[in-house]
Amino acid sequence: MDLSGINPAVLIASLMVASVPIMLAAIGELVTEKSGVLNLGVEGMMIIGAICGFVTAVETGSPLLGFIGGAVSGAALSVIFAVLTQVLQANQVATGLALTLFGLGLSSLIGQGYVGIKPPPTGMVPFGPLADIPVIGRILFKHDPMVYVSIAIVAAVWAVLKFTRMGLIIRAVGESHEAAHALGYKVTRIRILAIMFGGAMAGLGGAYLSLVRVPQWADGITAGAGWIALAIVVFASWRPWRVLIGAYLFGGISVLQLNLQVAKVPIPPEYLSMSPYVITIIVLVIMSSGRGRSAMNAPAALGQNFHASR
Amino acid sequence: MNRRTLMATAALGLGLAFSGGANAAGMDHVKACFVYVGPVGDGGYTYQHDQGRIAAQEHFGDKVETVFQENVPEGADTARVLTQMALGGCNIIFTTSFGFMDATQEVAAKFPNIKFEHATGFKRDTPNVSTYNARFYEGRAVQGTIAGMMTKSNKIGYIGSFPIPEVVMGINSYYLAAKKVNPDVDLSVIWAYTWFDPAKEADAAKAMIEQGVDVIAAHTDSTAPLAEAAKTPGVIGFGQASDMSAYKPTPRVTSIIDNWGPYYIARIGALLDGTYEQTDSWEGIKSGEVEIGEITGLPDDVKAAAEKVRDGIADGSYHPFTGPINKQDGSAWLAEGQDAPDGDLLSMDFYVEGIKGDLPK
Numbered sequence: 001m002d003l004s005g006i007n008p009a010v011l012i013a014s015l016m017v018a019s020v021p022i023m024l025a026a027i028g029e030l031v032t033e034k035s036g037v038l039n040l041g042v043e044g045m046m047i048i049g050a051i052c053g054f055v056t057a058v059e060t061g062s063p064l065l066g067f068i069g070g071a072v073s074g075a076a077l078s079v080i081f082a083v084l085t086q087v088l089q090a091n092q093v094a095t096g097l098a099l100t101l102f103g104l105g106l107s108s109l110i111g112q113g114y115v116g117i118k119p120p121p122t123g124m125v126p127f128g129p130l131a132d133i134p135v136i137g138r139i140l141f142k143h144d145p146m147v148y149v150s151i152a153i154v155a156a157v158w159a160v161l162k163f164t165r166m167g168l169i170i171r172a173v174g175e176s177h178e179a180a181h182a183l184g185y186k187v188t189r190i191r192i193l194a195i196m197f198g199g200a201m202a203g204l205g206g207a208y209l210s211l212v213r214v215p216q217w218a219d220g221i222t223a224g225a226g227w228i229a230l231a232i233v234v235f236a237s238w239r240p241w242r243v244l245i246g247a248y249l250f251g252g253i254s255v256l257q258l259n260l261q262v263a264k265v266p267i268p269p270e271y272l273s274m275s276p277y278v279i280t281i282i283v284l285v286i287m288s289s290g291r292g293r294s295a296m297n298a299p300a301a302l303g304q305n306f307h308a309s310r
Numbered sequence: 311m312n313r314r315t316l317m318a319t320a321a322l323g324l325g326l327a328f329s330g331g332a333n334a335a336g337m338d339h340v341k342a343c344f345v346y347v348g349p350v351g352d353g354g355y356t357y358q359h360d361q362g363r364i365a366a367q368e369h370f371g372d373k374v375e376t377v378f379q380e381n382v383p384e385g386a387d388t389a390r391v392l393t394q395m396a397l398g399g400c401n402i403i404f405t406t407s408f409g410f411m412d413a414t415q416e417v418a419a420k421f422p423n424i425k426f427e428h429a430t431g432f433k434r435d436t437p438n439v440s441t442y443n444a445r446f447y448e449g450r451a452v453q454g455t456i457a458g459m460m461t462k463s464n465k466i467g468y469i470g471s472f473p474i475p476e477v478v479m480g481i482n483s484y485y486l487a488a489k490k491v492n493p494d495v496d497l498s499v500i501w502a503y504t505w506f507d508p509a510k511e512a513d514a515a516k517a518m519i520e521q522g523v524d525v526i527a528a529h530t531d532s533t534a535p536l537a538e539a540a541k542t543p544g545v546i547g548f549g550q551a552s553d554m555s556a557y558k559p560t561p562r563v564t565s566i567i568d569n570w571g572p573y574y575i576a577r578i579g580a581l582l583d584g585t586y587e588q589t590d591s592w593e594g595i596k597s598g599e600v601e602i603g604e605i606t607g608l609p610d611d612v613k614a615a616a617e618k619v620r621d622g623i624a625d626g627s628y629h630p631f632t633g634p635i636n637k638q639d640g641s642a643w644l645a646e647g648q649d650a651p652d653g654d655l656l657s658m659d660f661y662v663e664g665i666k667g668d669l670p671k
Contacts, residue, residue: 005521219349258517264667
């Protein structure tokens with residue numbers, strides 16, 4: 001065993017990168033769920049974002065356009081979900097699962113001609129001398145722009161939900177759509193917009209996978225990240241900053257277990273491999289034990305369809 | 311007779327009816343089916359099997375119909391997919407992953423007239439099951455030679471999928487070859503417990519690079535470790551299963567290419583002309599099933615040394631496992647001058663002496 005090879009600063013820097021896709025997808029899903037809609041199609045929207053972002057970046061040569069393309073395509077896919085559940089009143093759970101399956105298949109189809117191609121590189125944000133500060137420079141100032149953008153988005157979502165009228169309306173719709181409707185808010189319209197925001201964030205997270213984290217296109221590239229994002233929303237009890245903590249915790253354990261294997265720590269790798277999932281489950285159980293749904297902070301109208309005639 | 315046995319009997323009868331034409335007298339038309347563990351677009355292992363399928367299709371034209379199913383999970387679903395294929399009129403079914411082994415035996419026992427070909431396994435419970443594999447460890451010796459000569463930190467890495475003999479012999483071969491040219495070399499192994507998860511494979515490569523590893527071999531199916539290596543100058547890796555030429559000339563400095571086409575053509579051809587027999591095929595560099603991809607971006611002496619190993623294996627003068635070799639715990643495995651018997655390789659469940667860390671059981 002040789003732990004001296006593990007540099008904590010490098011480890012923290014890696015976990016920040018590893019967490020970006022699930023953090024983006026989770027913060028989008030948080031807004032969707034805050035408005036009272038349960039969209040289980042995160043995995044599907046992520047992978048569509050991954051391939052469409054990849055295709056856009058390769059064809060235009062611009063990673064920035066790639067990220068935009070990923071977000072737009074994720075939002076576009078979520079519109080299908082929005083129409084089915086908000087307009088046609090389909091069951092949200094079933095529709096969300098179908099969206100995941102559809103997204104996986106469609107991404108594979110779009111990606112046929114894009115295997116083995118390298119995307120244009122996404123550079124680091126030039127912080128100049130700041131990046132050379134020992135330890136702190138490595139952790140904070142040597143990342144690609146999306147790492148900062150993702151944290152900024154979490155902050156923005158927190159601020160909007162907590163301090164603005166718009167946030168209040170989204171929360172009202174999610175807590176009691178009947179009351180919000182009685183007050184004159186357009187429940188369906190607000191929910192569709194929240195779903196699209198969720199789709200855009202999932203798409204952005206997917207694009208980060210195929211453009212920065214891996215960076216290439218391969219079928220099934222998300223490999224379950226969307227499901228982890230869904231778990232993190234519950235884990236975070238629908239609070240934005242806790243999404244960040246949850247994503248860092250999951251990303252951190254994923255990265256740490258690989259580093260421990262390289263350092264030849266005498267823990268069987270089976271246990272290390274399963275550790276991120278086990279810890280996620282344990283935390284979820286602790287978070288939800290012995291308390292009611294309201295104490296968990298779940299939106300009261302989560303997963304319930306709304307129609308103005310009722 | 312309950313419903314389940316009724317259905318099983320009906321299924322069996324159907325299978326017999328469809329496959330009744332397959333016998334020693336040869337066939338006019340063969341339907342060849344392929345079961346893949348990953349997507350054909352993985353750019354690696356499954357992609358190469360599919361290239362083999364396409365080669366067979368082109369070789370035989372109208373006489374052969376090929377069908378494949380990708381992304382088949384290793385587990386209960388495997389038997390279901392195989393049964394469906396058997397009922398669907400397949401004459402020969404190629405199951406291309408180690409984890410399909412038991413399901414292949416199970417379904418093959420129910421359909422005695424259909425030929426089953428299982429890749430990288432060792433079970434042939436019924437006469438209609440053949441196994442085929444390639445001596446990938448030969449290619450690992452070439453890579454290990456390069457790794458030992460090219461590493462500056464004396465730390466080399468190997469991303470393993472699952473601790474099965476196939477992978478373990480690759481690790482041992484890689485390490486022994488590296489140690490032969492560089493006695494100070496230290497090997498780190500990461501078990502990913504997946505054949506295909508690009509993000510995890512990239513993270514594994516990243517963890518290695520951050521701890522100073524500068525030559526990374528991967529035994530998983532995607533190109534992600536190479537993409538990760540490309541981000542750090544001076545780190546090199548190898549194409550796995552497929553040439554992965556997008557990463558030429560570096561970080562991909564050479565590759566192991568699985569070339570299944572000739573085998574698939576030979577087996578389907580044998581079925582067509584009636585010479586088909588149960589076999590256990592295990593060929594390597596010599597017969598072309600294992601190809602060493604073009605060596606790029608290396609100094610001339612390293613390239614020459616790697617080619618010498620490759621050519622030595624091809625003409626039989628070099629064996630990646632020649633004694634004296636001890637097991638990790640210090641007990642003797644091969645005596646001076648002794649080449650490893652195939653049986654030992656196919657059931658290999660130990661690291662050789664010098665590799666640190668425990669091999670998961």
